[in-house]
Amino acid sequence: MLFGVLVVVLFTGGGLVAVLARHIVRPVERLGTVAAEIGTGIWDIKSGIASDDEIGDLARSVEDMASNLKEADDRVRFLAYHDNLTGLPNRVMFREYLTRALSQAERADQKLGILFLDIDGFKRINDTLGHQTGDLLLKEVARRLTSRLREEDVVAHGEEGAKPDGLLARLGGDEFIVLLTAVHDLHGPGTVARRFIKSLGETITLNGQDCHIGASIGIAIYPDDGSDAGELIKNADIAMYHAKSLGKNAYQYFQSSMNAAVLERAALEAKLRRAIGEDQLSLNYQPQINPRT
Numbered sequence: 001m002l003f004g005v006l007v008v009v010l011f012t013g014g015g016l017v018a019v020l021a022r023h024i025v026r027p028v029e030r031l032g033t034v035a036a037e038i039g040t041g042i043w044d045i046k047s048g049i050a051s052d053d054e055i056g057d058l059a060r061s062v063e064d065m066a067s068n069l070k071e072a073d074d075r076v077r078f079l080a081y082h083d084n085l086t087g088l089p090n091r092v093m094f095r096e097y098l099t100r101a102l103s104q105a106e107r108a109d110q111k112l113g114i115l116f117l118d119i120d121g122f123k124r125i126n127d128t129l130g131h132q133t134g135d136l137l138l139k140e141v142a143r144r145l146t147s148r149l150r151e152e153d154v155v156a157h158g159e160e161g162a163k164p165d166g167l168l169a170r171l172g173g174d175e176f177i178v179l180l181t182a183v184h185d186l187h188g189p190g191t192v193a194r195r196f197i198k199s200l201g202e203t204i205t206l207n208g209q210d211c212h213i214g215a216s217i218g219i220a221i222y223p224d225d226g227s228d229a230g231e232l233i234k235n236a237d238i239a240m241y242h243a244k245s246l247g248k249n250a251y252q253y254f255q256s257s258m259n260a261a262v263l264e265r266a267a268l269e270a271k272l273r274r275a276i277g278e279d280q281l282s283l284n285y286q287p288q289i290n291p292r293t
Contacts, residue, residue: 083170085135086142094169094177098229101167101181105222112222113180113189116236117145117196120214120248122174129209136206137213138174145176148195177233186221193217193251201249214249216240225254 081093089097098114105112119141126134145168167179180189197215204211218239226232239254246252275281 086139086170088142088146088176089167089169091169091171094167094171094179095229095233097167098179098232101179102222102227102229105181108182110181111183111186111224112232113178113183113192114220114222114232114236115178115180115189115193115196115251116218116220116233116240117176117178118216118240118244119174119200120216120244122213125211125213129206129211133206133209133211137204137211138170140204140206141174141176141200141213142168142170144199145178145196148199149178149192177236183221189219189221190251190253193219197249197251216244216248217251218243218254219251220254 081090082088083090098112101112104110119137122134122137125137149168168176169178170176178192180192183189196217200213200215204213218236218241220226220232220236220239222232225235235254235258238258239252242258243250243252252258
């Protein structure tokens with residue numbers, strides 16, 4: 001097509017320079033601008049070149065390339081902030097949302113609730129029925145937890161600049177965590193925990209096998225149990241282990257005495273490790289004597 005335009009110009013005595021500028025120079029300059037914008041991460045861009053010649057074909061190829069790069073970038077961003085197995089937000093996204101929600105709660109003088117959930121019986125199912133069934137179980141757990149959140153406990157998906165809201169995330173393994181914003185009633189997080197426990201206590205059928213699990217849940221409240229993301233998650237985790245130690249399939253609110261018990265246990269473990277390393281342990285026998293005989 002371009003060759004045909006040049007031939008007509010040459011035989012008709014038209015302005016060759018003007019035609020070249022209109023059909024070649026300006027479109028090529030435009031493609032250069034588009035390529036530069038794509039290089040800065042601007043994917044959603046149109047060249048405005050709609051001709052049917054070779055330059056038009058090149059422009060459409062550049063636009064297709066930008067569209068493919070955008071899809072790849074969106075996928076990478078999704079994987080960076082979401083759990084690949086369940087599709088739920090991951091640890092990174094949860095901490096970012098929690099930090100944002102804490103700032104908002106501080107300004108509004110509101111409370112937040114953190115629910116740290118660990119599946120009871122997951123290892124047994126994973127070991128006996130295999131990792132593939134374990135993955136199916138995690139997906140079903142994610143589905144049930146999501147369905148049991150009230151309408152105001154919305155599962156956020158992470159649009160940039162979105163207002164922090166309720167967030168369900170998978171931390172890894174068989175651990176899930178929930179952020180509840182604007183907690184007006186301190187019994188509210190416990191109500192959500194009971195719904196989770198009831199739902200996960202119902203029979204789950206996977207590959208023709210009936211599976212039975214439970215959930216141990218720890219609850220921490222901002223600002224009562226911590227002022228930053230790390231402290232709240234840690235204390236909710238401590239409360240979860242306390243619930244597990246009391247027989248599992250239950251929930252516990254964090255109490256400062258739990259933290260003291262954890263520190264005491266950690267100190268005891270450290271002393272025992274040092275005693276073993278320095279060969280300070282010895283075995284003693286205490287004779288048992290019956291004074292009558």
